[in-house]
Amino acid sequence: MGPIPFDNSYTRLPGAFYTRQEPTQVHRPGAIRVNHALARQLGIDPDWLDSAEGIATIAGNHVPEGAEPLAAVYAGHQFGSYNPQLGDGRALLLGEVLDRNGQRFDIQLKGSGPTPYSRGGDGRSPLGPVLREYIVSEAMAALGVPTTRALAAVSTGEPVIRDRALPGAVLARVASSHIRIGTFQYFSAVGDHASLRLLVEHSLARHYPEFAGAESPALALLQCVVDAQAALVPRWQALGFIHGVMNTDNMLVCGETIDYGPCAFIDDFHADKVFSSIDRGGRYAYRNQPGIAQWNLACLAHALLPVIDADQDRAVELAQAAVDTYPDKFLAAQSRCMADKLGLDRLEGDDKALVDALFANLDTHGTDFTLAFRRLYELAGGEPAVGELFEFPAAFAPWLAQWRARLAADSLTPEQRLAVMRRANPVFIPRNHLVEAAIRAAEDRGDLQPFHALVERTARPFDFDPDDRPYATPPRPEQVVERTFCGT
Known part of the structure; x- marks a missing residue:
């Protein structure tokens, strides 16, 4: 058995x-960071990952025993336009492992060089996108959001040419799988229905085994993915997270968040906020994310039609019915998220109007999203943390009075309320200006300390320490990051 217990x-x-x-292979690989806790969960010796052989493995210079590296093929709609063949253009699936609980995970090397799907690209990743994904994916995990994870990051010792020469790096990414909506789209588009059926069976067995014996496996899988995405996207919305590239090739059927290229968390809230430099029309703006998720699910439904039912009219009817369950499921999950953030047992009666009025106020005043909700936790009796950094504008007074009256009528005890609100309202998120500062320090000066500090601080997003107040502070005007960029 090799140092990584592969089971592919x-x-x-x-x-x-x-x-x-x-x-x-790369010229001179070097260590950046190893996620020791995740390594142990996966049955990998973190000390080995820290070793020269471990660094060489993540860099691509050494293929360990049991690894079977491959580049997967898939298609996808990118900003609404269909691309019939994408595939892993700068990543390789190194292999799979079973963790301590018997759950299967992929280990993928991102930035490992060109593949047949690179479409003229270099297959490499600059250091900045690797650091961004490490920071944000691990923060999302700490926030309780289903997500891919960062196992390790290494430098390559080689430059990557984008608009300028940048240091190169490789990320070892962990996911429950890398099977995408676009994977199904590829086989459907080329008319390979046998492979489409096989992919359905593989996906069900891996992610939703309780439905493997369904009368229509493809329909069962579609419903499972609808349910998973209806649960995931409300978690993004509740944190002010903007994915930035919600293409169908970036939506996993396992329901985990993937691809942290131009993502960002909102500071001053506006519902039409966009950060991605390539999202010129605002397709993936904050307010549009729930609807885009359903659009992507409709693409999955269309891809699965040939294997849902031999009668295509019947297949369309069944697939449409599955996709049509998304809005109610999304709203139910969103309602649960907002009830927790506001300290309510559940939303009922006029509570939707209360929520809508809050978001209208946040939008009108460009209020800091994270601090506003954390301040509500403090006003409900939680331990002080952000009061020195944030207070609601006077215009919020009528809304705050309505909220307090609603709390008084709610069935939660004060202790229950504070426990729920604390888990729902972080004080620390990977703020854009801090992520950018960490990247600049690493790229320009070779200083990784800001990166490590940000990873460690956002690993405990709900626990306030006065010494860490700068990590909770909104950006000054000159620090505001208006645009984020893909690593390609």
Whole structure:
């Protein structure tokens, strides 16, 4: 047995699903950070990951025993336009492991060199996107959001050319799987229904085994993915998180958040906020994320039609019915999130109007999203943390009076209320200006200390320490990050 206990399943699928590919070696790999806790969960010795051989493995210079590296093929709608073949253009699935609970995870190397799907790209990643994904994906995990994880990051010792020469890096990303809506779109578009059925069976067995014996496996899988996304996107909305590239190739059927390229958390709230430099029309703005998720699910439904039912009219009817369950499921999950953030047992009666009025106030005044909700927790009796940093404008007074009256009528005890609100309202998030500062320090000066400090601080998003107040402070005008960028 090698240092990583591989147990691969995707390589047992036919060759149409992937291209076997060795990573491209780099000149001088170096350690950046190893996620020791995640390594232990996966049954990997973190000390080995810290070793020269471990660093070489993540960099792509060493393929350990049991690894079967491959680049997966998929398609996808990118900003609404269909691309019939995408695939892993700068990533390789190194292999899979079973964690201590028997759950299967992919280990993927991102930035490991060109593949047949690179479409003329170099297959590499600059240091900045690797640091951004490490910071934000681990923060999302700490916030309780289903997400891919960062196992390790290494430098390559080689420059990557974008608008300028940048230091290169590789990220070891962990996911429950990398099977995307776009994976199904690819096989549907090329008319390979046998592979489409096989992919459905593989996905059900891996992620939703309780439905593997369903009368229509494809319909069962569609409903499972609808349910997973209806639960995921409200978590984004409740944190002010903007994904930035909600293409169908960036939506996993397992329901985890993936691809942290141009993502960002909102500081001053506006519902039409956009950060991604390539989202010129605002397709993936904050307010649009719930609807785009349903649009993507409709794309999955369309891809699955050939294997849902032999009668295509019947297949359309069944698929439409599944996708049509999304709005109610989303609203129910959103209602639960907002009830927790406001300290209510559940939303009822006029509570939707209360929530809508709060968001209208936040939008009108450009209020800091994270601090506003954390301040509500303090006003409900929680331990002080952000009061020195934030207070509601006077215009919020009528709304705050209505909220306090609603709390008085709610069934939660004060202790229950504070426990719920504390878990729902972080004080620390990876604020854009802090992420950007960490990247600049690393790229420009080779200083990784701000990166490490931000990772460690956002790993405890709900626990306030006065010494860490700068991590909770909104950006000054000159620090505001208006645009974020993809690593390609």
